[in-house]
Amino acid sequence: MGTVTRGTTNPNRLRRMDRWIAATHGAELRRAADPVAVDLGYGAAPWTAVELLHRLRTVAPHARVVGVEIDPARVAAAEPYTRPGLAFRHGGFEIPLSRRPLLIRAANVLRQYDEAEVAAVWQRLCARLAPASEHSHGGLLVEGTCDEIGRRHVWVALGPQGPRTVTFATRLGSLERPSDLAERLPKALIHRNVPGEPVHAFLRDFDRAWAAAAPYASYGARQRWMRAVRDLAADWPVADGPARWRQGEVTVRWEALAPRG
Known part of the structure:
Protein backbone atom coordinates (compact mmCIF):
# COMPACT_ATOMS: atom_id res chain seq x y z
CA MET A 1 0.00 0.00 0.00
CA GLY A 2 1.49 3.31 -1.10
CA THR A 3 3.24 4.91 -4.08
CA VAL A 4 6.71 4.22 -5.42
CA THR A 5 9.06 7.04 -4.42
CA ARG A 6 11.82 8.53 -6.55
CA GLY A 7 14.22 6.28 -4.67
CA THR A 8 16.90 8.94 -4.20
CA THR A 9 19.34 7.85 -1.52
CA ASN A 10 22.91 8.47 -0.42
CA PRO A 11 25.16 6.78 2.14
CA ASN A 12 25.11 8.47 5.55
CA ARG A 13 22.15 10.64 4.58
CA LEU A 14 20.08 9.75 7.65
CA ARG A 15 22.85 9.84 10.25
CA ARG A 16 21.24 12.67 12.26
CA MET A 17 17.93 10.88 12.52
CA ASP A 18 19.65 7.57 13.36
CA ARG A 19 21.73 9.11 16.13
CA TRP A 20 18.64 10.69 17.65
CA ILE A 21 16.74 7.40 17.51
CA ALA A 22 19.61 5.55 19.17
CA ALA A 23 19.81 8.16 21.94
CA THR A 24 16.10 8.53 22.66
CA HIS A 25 14.71 5.07 21.83
CA GLY A 26 17.70 2.88 22.62
CA ALA A 27 16.42 1.89 26.07
CA GLU A 28 13.14 0.60 24.60
CA LEU A 29 15.06 -1.47 22.05
CA ARG A 30 17.39 -2.91 24.70
CA ARG A 31 14.51 -3.98 26.93
CA ALA A 32 12.75 -5.89 24.15
CA ALA A 33 13.37 -9.61 23.70
CA ASP A 34 13.29 -9.27 19.90
CA PRO A 35 13.62 -5.59 18.92
CA VAL A 36 12.54 -5.15 15.31
CA ALA A 37 12.94 -1.91 13.35
CA VAL A 38 11.58 -1.08 9.90
CA ASP A 39 13.27 1.13 7.32
CA LEU A 40 10.22 2.03 5.26
CA GLY A 41 10.87 3.15 1.69
CA TYR A 42 14.65 2.79 1.78
CA GLY A 43 14.90 3.63 -1.92
CA ALA A 44 16.90 2.47 -4.92
CA ALA A 45 19.83 1.26 -2.79
CA PRO A 46 19.74 -0.26 0.72
CA TRP A 47 22.39 1.96 2.33
CA THR A 48 20.06 3.48 4.90
CA ALA A 49 18.85 0.08 6.13
CA VAL A 50 22.43 -1.21 6.46
CA GLU A 51 23.41 1.92 8.39
CA LEU A 52 20.34 1.79 10.62
CA LEU A 53 21.23 -1.73 11.73
CA HIS A 54 24.80 -0.69 12.55
CA ARG A 55 23.69 2.35 14.56
CA LEU A 56 20.93 0.58 16.46
CA ARG A 57 23.26 -2.24 17.44
CA THR A 58 25.57 0.21 19.17
CA VAL A 59 22.77 0.66 21.76
CA ALA A 60 20.77 -2.56 21.31
CA PRO A 61 23.01 -5.45 20.19
CA HIS A 62 20.07 -7.74 19.37
CA ALA A 63 18.20 -5.24 17.17
CA ARG A 64 16.97 -6.43 13.79
CA VAL A 65 16.14 -4.26 10.77
CA VAL A 66 13.71 -5.03 7.97
CA GLY A 67 13.86 -2.82 4.89
CA VAL A 68 10.41 -2.47 3.31
CA GLU A 69 9.99 -1.23 -0.26
CA ILE A 70 6.93 -1.07 -2.50
CA ASP A 71 9.02 -1.52 -5.65
CA PRO A 72 9.79 -5.26 -6.13
CA ALA A 73 12.87 -4.46 -8.22
CA ARG A 74 14.41 -2.56 -5.30
CA VAL A 75 13.76 -5.46 -2.97
CA ALA A 76 15.47 -7.83 -5.40
CA ALA A 77 18.44 -5.45 -5.74
CA ALA A 78 18.81 -5.32 -1.94
CA GLU A 79 18.83 -9.10 -1.43
CA PRO A 80 22.65 -9.44 -1.70
CA TYR A 81 22.91 -7.23 1.40
CA THR A 82 20.84 -9.61 3.52
CA ARG A 83 22.71 -10.75 6.62
CA PRO A 84 21.85 -11.90 10.15
CA GLY A 85 19.65 -9.15 11.56
CA LEU A 86 18.95 -7.51 8.19
CA ALA A 87 16.22 -8.54 5.75
CA PHE A 88 14.20 -6.94 2.97
CA ARG A 89 10.47 -7.26 2.22
CA HIS A 90 8.11 -6.11 -0.49
CA GLY A 91 5.37 -3.91 0.93
CA GLY A 92 4.23 -0.47 1.96
CA PHE A 93 2.25 1.25 4.69
CA GLU A 94 0.67 -2.05 5.75
CA ILE A 95 4.13 -3.10 7.09
CA PRO A 96 4.24 -6.76 6.06
CA LEU A 97 5.69 -8.23 9.26
CA SER A 98 4.21 -10.92 11.47
CA ARG A 99 5.01 -8.92 14.62
CA ARG A 100 4.63 -5.26 15.44
CA PRO A 101 7.94 -3.39 15.24
CA LEU A 102 9.40 -1.20 17.98
CA LEU A 103 10.53 1.31 15.36
CA ILE A 104 9.36 2.46 11.94
CA ARG A 105 11.57 4.99 10.22
CA ALA A 106 10.01 6.68 7.17
CA ALA A 107 12.42 9.29 5.82
CA ASN A 108 11.58 11.27 2.67
CA VAL A 109 8.62 8.97 1.98
CA LEU A 110 5.62 11.29 2.42
CA ARG A 111 7.25 14.22 0.62
CA GLN A 112 5.44 13.32 -2.61
CA TYR A 113 2.03 12.86 -0.98
CA ASP A 114 -0.68 15.48 -0.46
CA GLU A 115 -0.91 17.04 2.98
CA ALA A 116 -4.46 15.72 3.31
CA GLU A 117 -3.13 12.13 3.07
CA VAL A 118 -0.64 12.39 5.92
CA ALA A 119 -3.00 11.87 8.87
CA ALA A 120 -4.33 8.59 7.46
CA VAL A 121 -0.81 7.29 6.76
CA TRP A 122 0.32 8.22 10.26
CA GLN A 123 -2.69 6.47 11.74
CA ARG A 124 -2.05 3.31 9.74
CA LEU A 125 1.63 3.20 10.65
CA CYS A 126 1.03 3.95 14.33
CA ALA A 127 -1.46 1.09 14.43
CA ARG A 128 1.33 -1.25 13.37
CA LEU A 129 3.68 -0.19 16.18
CA ALA A 130 4.28 -2.36 19.23
CA PRO A 131 1.73 -1.23 21.84
CA ALA A 132 2.57 0.53 25.08
CA SER A 133 2.53 -1.57 28.24
CA GLU A 134 3.34 -1.35 31.93
CA HIS A 135 7.04 -1.55 31.16
CA SER A 136 7.19 0.13 27.74
CA HIS A 137 6.16 3.33 25.99
CA GLY A 138 5.55 1.24 22.91
CA GLY A 139 6.93 1.57 19.42
CA LEU A 140 8.08 4.74 17.71
CA LEU A 141 7.36 6.08 14.23
CA VAL A 142 9.89 8.64 13.00
CA GLU A 143 8.74 10.43 9.85
CA GLY A 144 10.52 13.36 8.25
CA THR A 145 12.51 14.93 5.47
CA CYS A 146 16.16 15.80 4.88
CA ASP A 147 18.32 17.25 2.14
CA GLU A 148 20.31 15.05 -0.23
CA ILE A 149 23.40 14.74 1.98
CA GLY A 150 21.75 14.94 5.40
CA ARG A 151 22.86 18.41 6.49
CA ARG A 152 19.33 19.57 7.36
CA HIS A 153 16.57 17.38 8.69
CA VAL A 154 13.19 17.81 10.41
CA TRP A 155 11.15 14.87 11.69
CA VAL A 156 8.07 14.07 13.73
CA ALA A 157 8.16 11.31 16.35
CA LEU A 158 4.90 9.45 16.94
CA GLY A 159 3.89 6.75 19.39
CA PRO A 160 0.99 4.28 19.20
CA GLN A 161 -1.36 7.10 20.21
CA GLY A 162 -0.09 9.68 17.72
CA PRO A 163 2.40 12.55 17.37
CA ARG A 164 4.69 13.45 20.27
CA THR A 165 7.49 15.76 19.16
CA VAL A 166 9.13 17.60 16.25
CA THR A 167 12.94 17.64 15.96
CA PHE A 168 15.02 20.11 13.97
CA ALA A 169 18.58 18.95 13.24
CA THR A 170 21.33 20.56 11.20
CA ARG A 171 25.02 20.74 10.45
CA PRO A 237 8.04 23.69 25.12
CA VAL A 238 11.51 22.42 24.25
CA ALA A 239 11.61 18.73 25.14
CA ASP A 240 15.35 18.03 25.24
CA GLY A 241 18.45 19.53 26.81
CA PRO A 242 22.02 20.67 26.20
CA ALA A 243 23.31 17.18 25.40
CA ARG A 244 21.12 17.15 22.26
CA TRP A 245 21.49 20.85 21.52
CA ARG A 246 25.23 20.31 21.19
CA GLN A 247 24.47 17.98 18.28
CA GLY A 248 22.74 20.79 16.39
CA GLU A 249 19.28 19.61 17.43
CA VAL A 250 16.24 20.89 19.21
CA THR A 251 13.05 18.94 19.93
CA VAL A 252 9.70 20.62 20.59
CA ARG A 253 6.40 19.14 21.75
CA TRP A 254 4.12 18.41 18.80
CA GLU A 255 1.10 20.19 20.24
CA ALA A 256 3.00 23.50 20.16
CA LEU A 257 3.59 23.25 16.39
CA ALA A 258 0.53 21.29 15.25
CA PRO A 259 -1.38 22.88 12.37
CA ARG A 260 -4.42 24.90 13.33
CA GLY A 261 -7.77 23.54 12.26
Whole structure:
Protein backbone atom coordinates (compact mmCIF):
# COMPACT_ATOMS: atom_id res chain seq x y z
CA MET A 1 0.00 0.00 0.00
CA GLY A 2 1.49 3.31 -1.10
CA THR A 3 3.24 4.91 -4.08
CA VAL A 4 6.71 4.22 -5.42
CA THR A 5 9.06 7.04 -4.42
CA ARG A 6 11.82 8.53 -6.55
CA GLY A 7 14.22 6.28 -4.67
CA THR A 8 16.90 8.94 -4.20
CA THR A 9 19.34 7.85 -1.52
CA ASN A 10 22.91 8.47 -0.42
CA PRO A 11 25.16 6.78 2.14
CA ASN A 12 25.11 8.47 5.55
CA ARG A 13 22.15 10.64 4.58
CA LEU A 14 20.08 9.75 7.65
CA ARG A 15 22.85 9.84 10.25
CA ARG A 16 21.24 12.67 12.26
CA MET A 17 17.93 10.88 12.52
CA ASP A 18 19.65 7.57 13.36
CA ARG A 19 21.73 9.11 16.13
CA TRP A 20 18.64 10.69 17.65
CA ILE A 21 16.74 7.40 17.51
CA ALA A 22 19.61 5.55 19.17
CA ALA A 23 19.81 8.16 21.94
CA THR A 24 16.10 8.53 22.66
CA HIS A 25 14.71 5.07 21.83
CA GLY A 26 17.70 2.88 22.62
CA ALA A 27 16.42 1.89 26.07
CA GLU A 28 13.14 0.60 24.60
CA LEU A 29 15.06 -1.47 22.05
CA ARG A 30 17.39 -2.91 24.70
CA ARG A 31 14.51 -3.98 26.93
CA ALA A 32 12.75 -5.89 24.15
CA ALA A 33 13.37 -9.61 23.70
CA ASP A 34 13.29 -9.27 19.90
CA PRO A 35 13.62 -5.59 18.92
CA VAL A 36 12.54 -5.15 15.31
CA ALA A 37 12.94 -1.91 13.35
CA VAL A 38 11.58 -1.08 9.90
CA ASP A 39 13.27 1.13 7.32
CA LEU A 40 10.22 2.03 5.26
CA GLY A 41 10.87 3.15 1.69
CA TYR A 42 14.65 2.79 1.78
CA GLY A 43 14.90 3.63 -1.92
CA ALA A 44 16.90 2.47 -4.92
CA ALA A 45 19.83 1.26 -2.79
CA PRO A 46 19.74 -0.26 0.72
CA TRP A 47 22.39 1.96 2.33
CA THR A 48 20.06 3.48 4.90
CA ALA A 49 18.85 0.08 6.13
CA VAL A 50 22.43 -1.21 6.46
CA GLU A 51 23.41 1.92 8.39
CA LEU A 52 20.34 1.79 10.62
CA LEU A 53 21.23 -1.73 11.73
CA HIS A 54 24.80 -0.69 12.55
CA ARG A 55 23.69 2.35 14.56
CA LEU A 56 20.93 0.58 16.46
CA ARG A 57 23.26 -2.24 17.44
CA THR A 58 25.57 0.21 19.17
CA VAL A 59 22.77 0.66 21.76
CA ALA A 60 20.77 -2.56 21.31
CA PRO A 61 23.01 -5.45 20.19
CA HIS A 62 20.07 -7.74 19.37
CA ALA A 63 18.20 -5.24 17.17
CA ARG A 64 16.97 -6.43 13.79
CA VAL A 65 16.14 -4.26 10.77
CA VAL A 66 13.71 -5.03 7.97
CA GLY A 67 13.86 -2.82 4.89
CA VAL A 68 10.41 -2.47 3.31
CA GLU A 69 9.99 -1.23 -0.26
CA ILE A 70 6.93 -1.07 -2.50
CA ASP A 71 9.02 -1.52 -5.65
CA PRO A 72 9.79 -5.26 -6.13
CA ALA A 73 12.87 -4.46 -8.22
CA ARG A 74 14.41 -2.56 -5.30
CA VAL A 75 13.76 -5.46 -2.97
CA ALA A 76 15.47 -7.83 -5.40
CA ALA A 77 18.44 -5.45 -5.74
CA ALA A 78 18.81 -5.32 -1.94
CA GLU A 79 18.83 -9.10 -1.43
CA PRO A 80 22.65 -9.44 -1.70
CA TYR A 81 22.91 -7.23 1.40
CA THR A 82 20.84 -9.61 3.52
CA ARG A 83 22.71 -10.75 6.62
CA PRO A 84 21.85 -11.90 10.15
CA GLY A 85 19.65 -9.15 11.56
CA LEU A 86 18.95 -7.51 8.19
CA ALA A 87 16.22 -8.54 5.75
CA PHE A 88 14.20 -6.94 2.97
CA ARG A 89 10.47 -7.26 2.22
CA HIS A 90 8.11 -6.11 -0.49
CA GLY A 91 5.37 -3.91 0.93
CA GLY A 92 4.23 -0.47 1.96
CA PHE A 93 2.25 1.25 4.69
CA GLU A 94 0.67 -2.05 5.75
CA ILE A 95 4.13 -3.10 7.09
CA PRO A 96 4.24 -6.76 6.06
CA LEU A 97 5.69 -8.23 9.26
CA SER A 98 4.21 -10.92 11.47
CA ARG A 99 5.01 -8.92 14.62
CA ARG A 100 4.63 -5.26 15.44
CA PRO A 101 7.94 -3.39 15.24
CA LEU A 102 9.40 -1.20 17.98
CA LEU A 103 10.53 1.31 15.36
CA ILE A 104 9.36 2.46 11.94
CA ARG A 105 11.57 4.99 10.22
CA ALA A 106 10.01 6.68 7.17
CA ALA A 107 12.42 9.29 5.82
CA ASN A 108 11.58 11.27 2.67
CA VAL A 109 8.62 8.97 1.98
CA LEU A 110 5.62 11.29 2.42
CA ARG A 111 7.25 14.22 0.62
CA GLN A 112 5.44 13.32 -2.61
CA TYR A 113 2.03 12.86 -0.98
CA ASP A 114 -0.68 15.48 -0.46
CA GLU A 115 -0.91 17.04 2.98
CA ALA A 116 -4.46 15.72 3.31
CA GLU A 117 -3.13 12.13 3.07
CA VAL A 118 -0.64 12.39 5.92
CA ALA A 119 -3.00 11.87 8.87
CA ALA A 120 -4.33 8.59 7.46
CA VAL A 121 -0.81 7.29 6.76
CA TRP A 122 0.32 8.22 10.26
CA GLN A 123 -2.69 6.47 11.74
CA ARG A 124 -2.05 3.31 9.74
CA LEU A 125 1.63 3.20 10.65
CA CYS A 126 1.03 3.95 14.33
CA ALA A 127 -1.46 1.09 14.43
CA ARG A 128 1.33 -1.25 13.37
CA LEU A 129 3.68 -0.19 16.18
CA ALA A 130 4.28 -2.36 19.23
CA PRO A 131 1.73 -1.23 21.84
CA ALA A 132 2.57 0.53 25.08
CA SER A 133 2.53 -1.57 28.24
CA GLU A 134 3.34 -1.35 31.93
CA HIS A 135 7.04 -1.55 31.16
CA SER A 136 7.19 0.13 27.74
CA HIS A 137 6.16 3.33 25.99
CA GLY A 138 5.55 1.24 22.91
CA GLY A 139 6.93 1.57 19.42
CA LEU A 140 8.08 4.74 17.71
CA LEU A 141 7.36 6.08 14.23
CA VAL A 142 9.89 8.64 13.00
CA GLU A 143 8.74 10.43 9.85
CA GLY A 144 10.52 13.36 8.25
CA THR A 145 12.51 14.93 5.47
CA CYS A 146 16.16 15.80 4.88
CA ASP A 147 18.32 17.25 2.14
CA GLU A 148 20.31 15.05 -0.23
CA ILE A 149 23.40 14.74 1.98
CA GLY A 150 21.75 14.94 5.40
CA ARG A 151 22.86 18.41 6.49
CA ARG A 152 19.33 19.57 7.36
CA HIS A 153 16.57 17.38 8.69
CA VAL A 154 13.19 17.81 10.41
CA TRP A 155 11.15 14.87 11.69
CA VAL A 156 8.07 14.07 13.73
CA ALA A 157 8.16 11.31 16.35
CA LEU A 158 4.90 9.45 16.94
CA GLY A 159 3.89 6.75 19.39
CA PRO A 160 0.99 4.28 19.20
CA GLN A 161 -1.36 7.10 20.21
CA GLY A 162 -0.09 9.68 17.72
CA PRO A 163 2.40 12.55 17.37
CA ARG A 164 4.69 13.45 20.27
CA THR A 165 7.49 15.76 19.16
CA VAL A 166 9.13 17.60 16.25
CA THR A 167 12.94 17.64 15.96
CA PHE A 168 15.02 20.11 13.97
CA ALA A 169 18.58 18.95 13.24
CA THR A 170 21.33 20.56 11.20
CA ARG A 171 25.02 20.74 10.45
CA LEU A 172 25.61 24.03 12.22
CA GLY A 173 28.46 25.12 9.98
CA SER A 174 26.08 25.24 7.01
CA LEU A 175 23.34 27.25 8.75
CA GLU A 176 22.74 30.94 8.09
CA ARG A 177 19.60 31.11 10.23
CA PRO A 178 17.28 28.50 11.84
CA SER A 179 14.46 29.21 9.40
CA ASP A 180 16.68 27.70 6.67
CA LEU A 181 15.28 24.41 8.00
CA ALA A 182 11.79 25.36 6.77
CA GLU A 183 12.48 23.81 3.38
CA ARG A 184 12.89 20.42 5.10
CA LEU A 185 9.71 20.49 7.17
CA PRO A 186 7.79 17.21 6.86
CA LYS A 187 4.67 17.17 4.72
CA ALA A 188 2.37 17.71 7.72
CA LEU A 189 4.01 21.10 8.38
CA ILE A 190 5.69 22.40 5.24
CA HIS A 191 2.59 24.06 3.83
CA ARG A 192 1.82 25.56 7.27
CA ASN A 193 4.86 27.80 7.37
CA VAL A 194 2.69 30.89 6.86
CA PRO A 195 1.63 33.72 9.20
CA GLY A 196 -0.96 32.57 11.70
CA GLU A 197 0.37 29.01 11.96
CA PRO A 198 2.39 27.85 15.01
CA VAL A 199 5.34 26.49 13.03
CA HIS A 200 5.78 29.87 11.33
CA ALA A 201 5.76 31.62 14.71
CA PHE A 202 8.27 29.12 16.06
CA LEU A 203 10.74 29.65 13.22
CA ARG A 204 10.28 33.42 13.49
CA ASP A 205 11.09 33.31 17.20
CA PHE A 206 14.01 30.97 16.56
CA ASP A 207 15.50 33.42 14.05
CA ARG A 208 15.13 36.22 16.60
CA ALA A 209 16.84 34.15 19.30
CA TRP A 210 19.59 33.28 16.82
CA ALA A 211 20.12 36.96 16.02
CA ALA A 212 20.21 37.86 19.71
CA ALA A 213 22.81 35.13 20.27
CA ALA A 214 25.14 36.59 17.62
CA PRO A 215 27.81 37.56 20.21
CA TYR A 216 28.25 33.84 20.98
CA ALA A 217 29.31 33.21 17.36
CA SER A 218 32.86 34.14 18.34
CA TYR A 219 32.88 30.89 20.36
CA GLY A 220 31.56 28.89 17.42
CA ALA A 221 28.24 28.04 15.80
CA ARG A 222 27.51 25.36 18.44
CA GLN A 223 27.64 27.86 21.29
CA ARG A 224 25.45 30.28 19.37
CA TRP A 225 22.89 27.53 18.67
CA MET A 226 22.84 26.42 22.29
CA ARG A 227 22.28 29.96 23.53
CA ALA A 228 19.52 30.55 21.00
CA VAL A 229 17.75 27.33 21.99
CA ARG A 230 18.07 28.17 25.68
CA ASP A 231 16.37 31.54 25.05
CA LEU A 232 13.75 29.92 22.81
CA ALA A 233 12.84 27.49 25.60
CA ALA A 234 11.51 30.39 27.67
CA ASP A 235 8.48 30.59 25.34
CA TRP A 236 8.31 27.20 23.61
CA PRO A 237 8.04 23.69 25.12
CA VAL A 238 11.51 22.42 24.25
CA ALA A 239 11.61 18.73 25.14
CA ASP A 240 15.35 18.03 25.24
CA GLY A 241 18.45 19.53 26.81
CA PRO A 242 22.02 20.67 26.20
CA ALA A 243 23.31 17.18 25.40
CA ARG A 244 21.12 17.15 22.26
CA TRP A 245 21.49 20.85 21.52
CA ARG A 246 25.23 20.31 21.19
CA GLN A 247 24.47 17.98 18.28
CA GLY A 248 22.74 20.79 16.39
CA GLU A 249 19.28 19.61 17.43
CA VAL A 250 16.24 20.89 19.21
CA THR A 251 13.05 18.94 19.93
CA VAL A 252 9.70 20.62 20.59
CA ARG A 253 6.40 19.14 21.75
CA TRP A 254 4.12 18.41 18.80
CA GLU A 255 1.10 20.19 20.24
CA ALA A 256 3.00 23.50 20.16
CA LEU A 257 3.59 23.25 16.39
CA ALA A 258 0.53 21.29 15.25
CA PRO A 259 -1.38 22.88 12.37
CA ARG A 260 -4.42 24.90 13.33
CA GLY A 261 -7.77 23.54 12.26
